[in-house]
Amino acid sequence: MKRAAFYACLGLALASQVHAADPGVSDTEIKIGDVSIMTGPAAFVGRGFAIGSKVAMEEINAAGGINGRKIVVVTEDDGYIPSRSFQALTKLLEVDKIFALNGTSGTANVLAMMPLITEHKLPTLVSQAPAPLVYQPVRPTVFTFGATYDNAFYAQLKYIHEKVAKPDAVYGLIRQDDDFGKDVELGFERAVKAFKLNAPLRIRFKKGTSNFAAEVAQLRKAGVSVLANGAIFAGAANILAEARKLDMPLTAAQVWSEGIPASAALLAPAGYDFLVGDYVSLVGPANDRFRELAKRFVPEGELKNISRYTYVSYIGMKALAHAMQQCGRELTRACTVEKLRQIKGLETGGLSAPVDFGNEQQLSGTAVAVYQYDAKAATFKALTGFEQY
Structure with missing residues (x-):
């Protein structure tokens, strides 16, 4: 009897080991991590992103969670510093x-x-920084949502060429001297080649540059009337401010980060109705519906922080939740990764094109829409729907 009891207990122990949950999963909870920019000059990015995670979490939990388990989001601040990440x-x-x-x-x-993500075989949604360096080469547990800066600038310049610019328009580029800037320049060069644009000037600058008087003077001297502005936040605003000082007639294409309220407010004083290409919706019924949803879960004082980064976070969490739901109660990281690979045509309520990770790069959200900012009204309007470029 004692031996039988021993083997019975051993069998139960082995069975429990076989079915032991992966880290972050208990009988009642699933912990999802966020590493975001919560302090420093770019903290408004992280504040917007955090809202998307919270709204998705609360919406999912209010509907019963993931097969009875509640999602818990744990956020860590990296201050936009890689070592802290x-x-x-x-x-x-x-x-x-x-x-x-x-x-x-x-x-x-x-x-x-990435070394930690790979070592722990951690299911990961990348939506803040959908750069080719993230998914080339593909990492088995990493899924990327978003377009490249290449496609975003090509989409804007295509629209400007076909709908806005005069036949004698002169195109110019200013961009950071780094991998981000290289991606911006790829989109610029694609458009120049495709549409045979008159583009005599390409300017590079070091990250952190704040005074662009000399660079903008070069743009004016070259007669640039269409600018691919590959700077972000204060840098982008300083470039347009210098152009306004010189009273340059300018149509400007911008990085999608300039589509968030905080950035647009920096650019608005220059008075240019600039364009932005983005893989999430900036205005329209989908955004109105999201804001109404957010009011249920987010304090009124925080609603002002809603931005494009809110939408990418929300979409990423919903995709993760969809995959985890398909795994049932026996939830594992391996199953979640497999179900993420199987996502095809997952609707986002109009916040983006449908999510589809069923490709070799595990990449979705590559369709871009073009928007224009009305500096006087301080609002965006959609110029195109989501298109592949």
Whole structure:
């Protein structure tokens, strides 16, 4: 009898080991990690992103969770510093025991975390920094949502060439001297070649540059009337401000980060009705519906922080939730990764084109829409729907 009892207990122990949940999963909860920019000059990015995670979490939990388990989001701040991103993810894995990762900060930050993501076979949604460096080569557990800056600038310049610019328009480029800037320039060169544009000037500048008087003087001297502005946040605003000082008639294509309220407010004083290409919706019924949903779960004072980064976070969390739901109660990281690979045509309520990871790069959200900012009204309007470029 004692031996039988021993083997019975041993069998139960082995069975429990076989069915032991992966880290971050309990009988009642699933922990999802966010590494985001919550402090520093770009903190408004992280604040917007955090709202998307919260709204998705609360919406899912209010509907019963993931097969009876509630989602819990754990956020760590990296201040947009890659070394801190590595430390933040280390803490999320070793202390908080997260199951998957939704927030990943910037491109260099994702790459800094990649060894940990690979080692732990961590299901990861990258939507803040959908750069080719993230998905080329493909990492088995990493799924990227978003378009390239290449496609975003090509889409804008195509629209400008076909709908806005005069036949004698002169095109110019100003961009950071780094991998981000290279991607912007790829889109510029694609458009120049495709439409045989008159483009005599390409200017590069070091990250952190704040005074663009000399660069803008070069643009004016070359007669540039259409500008691919490959700077972000204050840099982009300073470039347009210098152009206004010189009273340059200018149509400007911008990075999608300039489509968030905080950035648009910086650019608005220059008075240019600039364009933005983006893989999420900036205005329209989908955004109105999301805001109404957010009011149920987000304090009124935080609603002002809703931005394009809110939408990418929300979509990423919903995709993760969809995959986890398909795994049933026996939830594992391996199953979640497999179900993410099987996502095809997942609707986002109009916030983006449908999500589809069924491709070799595990890449979705590549369709781009073009928007124009009305500086006087401080609002965006859609110029195109989501299109592949």
